[in-house]
Every structure is written in C-alpha cells, then in structure tokens.
Amino acid sequence: MMSKHDSIAALLERADDFQYFGRLLLSRDPVYNLVPKDRIPELIALANDEGIRKAKEIRARYPDADAAGIAEMFDVKIEYSDDKNTMFGVVIHCEYHNKLRRIRIYRRSLKKLRTLIEEYALGDGAVLKQVFIAHEFYHFLEDLNANAFLDAYKVTTLRLGPIKNDSTIAALSEIAAQAFAKELTGVGYYPCLLDEINMRRSGPPVPVARQASNLFGHLIFRIPYKDEDDQ
Numbered sequence: 001m002m003s004k005h006d007s008i009a010a011l012l013e014r015a016d017d018f019q020y021f022g023r024l025l026l027s028r029d030p031v032y033n034l035v036p037k038d039r040i041p042e043l044i045a046l047a048n049d050e051g052i053r054k055a056k057e058i059r060a061r062y063p064d065a066d067a068a069g070i071a072e073m074f075d076v077k078i079e080y081s082d083d084k085n086t087m088f089g090v091v092i093h094c095e096y097h098n099k100l101r102r103i104r105i106y107r108r109s110l111k112k113l114r115t116l117i118e119e120y121a122l123g124d125g126a127v128l129k130q131v132f133i134a135h136e137f138y139h140f141l142e143d144l145n146a147n148a149f150l151d152a153y154k155v156t157t158l159r160l161g162p163i164k165n166d167s168t169i170a171a172l173s174e175i176a177a178q179a180f181a182k183e184l185t186g187v188g189y190y191p192c193l194l195d196e197i198n199m200r201r202s203g204p205p206v207p208v209a210r211q212a213s214n215l216f217g218h219l220i221f222r223i224p225y226k227d228e229d230d231q
C-alpha cells in the first residue's frame with residue numbers, strides 16, 4: 001500500500017499538472033456526474049486557459065504591482081480575519097464578497113499552509129497571501145464580466161417534461177482562479193496542491209454537504225478536510 005509520504009511525493013511531482021489538479025477540483029463539484037466524461041479534459045483546459053489569459057491581460061496592464069496592489073487599484077478591499085476558518089466542515093482560506101467588494105483572508109489558513117510551503121520547500125511562504133488575493137481577485141473579474149465563461153458551459157440538472165434546469169459548473173471557475181493565481185504570482189505549483197497535501201496528512205476527508213459551499217458564493221479550495229481546530 002502507498003504510504004502517506006509516497007502519495008505526497010507523487011503529488012509534488014504533479015505540482016504543475018493542470019489536468020491532474022483540474023480533475024480533482026472538478027470531481028468534487030456537485031454536478032460532476034452530469035459532465036460528459038469525454039469532455040472533461042477539454043473543459044479543464046478551457047478553464048485553465050481562461051485563467052492564464054486573464055492573468056496575462058492584468059499583468060500587461062500592471063507590470064509591477066503585486067496582487068494586493070492590483071486589487072487596490074480596482075477598489076477591492078482586503079481584510080484579514082482571525083475568525084475560525086471552517087464552515088460546515090469545509091475549510092475556507094479566503095473569500096470574495098461581491099456586494100461589499102471585499103476579499104477576506106483567514107490568518108489561520110495562511111499560517112497553516114505556510115508551514116507546508118516551508119516543509120516541502122515549495123518556495124517563499126510569503127507569496128501565499130498574494131496567491132489568495134489573486135484567486136479571489138479572479139472571482140471579482142468574473143463578476144465584472146457576468147461570468148461569461150461559466151455561462152458558456154452548463155449542464156442540465158433537471159428535465160421534467162417541459163421543465164429544464166441548467167447549472168454552471170462551479171469547479172471550472174475554481175480551476176480558472178487557480179490558473180490565474182499561479183500565473184499572476186509566478187508560483188511553480190497549482191495552489192490547491194497545498195490542500196491536497198494537507199488532506200493526505202490529516203487522514204480521510206470528512207463527509208460534507210457539498211452543496212453547502214455554493215450558498216456562500218466563491219470560496220477558495222472547497223475542500224472537505226478537517227481543520228485541527230475542529231477535532
């Protein structure tokens with residue numbers, strides 16, 4: 001059997017593999033089973049490209065600013081919180097509130113994930129704050145564009161006679177936000193790598209009402225693992 005450390009080593013080898021991390025994110029989406037299997041690699045690639053394209057666009061406009069500086073130029077507030085960073089068993093590292101035009105970052109997440117960056121020699125831990133801001137800033141940009149990208153790829157969740165309900169695939173937005181944050185900050189790994197490492201270290205995921213995270217809009221890394229504080 002693969003040990004925890006073997007599986008973390010395997011993750012680290014794939015740190016730059018957007019298809020791998022994209023599929024992990026997509027497989028946790030409530031509508032995953034409705035996505036045609038043969039279209040999955042293509043949709044992941046489209047979402048990834050979209051994130052990179054937006055990051056390059058922003059970088060060209062603001063060549064010297066970090067993510068915090070860029071957010072500031074768009075009048076997006078950044079707030080740091082010492083509150084508990086779990087909700088219904090889902091760890092929240094940061095979130096974007098569109099009505100308040102505010103990004104909130106949880107210090108507990110920064111602290112926790114920075115120790116992983118150091119332990120696995122993934123580079124400068126200080127960049128994590130910028131990664132969080134960049135990820136949420138992508139969601140702000142999405143709102144500006146009325147989620148045009150997401151609206152282009154919907155799945156049908158209900159068909160009942162003449163009634164038909166279509167849903168966007170939220171994970172595509174997360175994949176794009178990951179790619180955006182990676183490109184804008186220049187980190188060498190997909191940020192959700194840190195969550196995957198964390199999950200493998202903290203044991204099997206706890207069951208979670210996956211849909212719950214959708215109630216709160218954009219939550220980074222919707223991951224059902226237990227936070228130490230929760231146990």
Ligand SMILES: [Zn+2]
Pocket residue numbers: 135139173174177218219220221
């Ligand atoms: Zn997100």
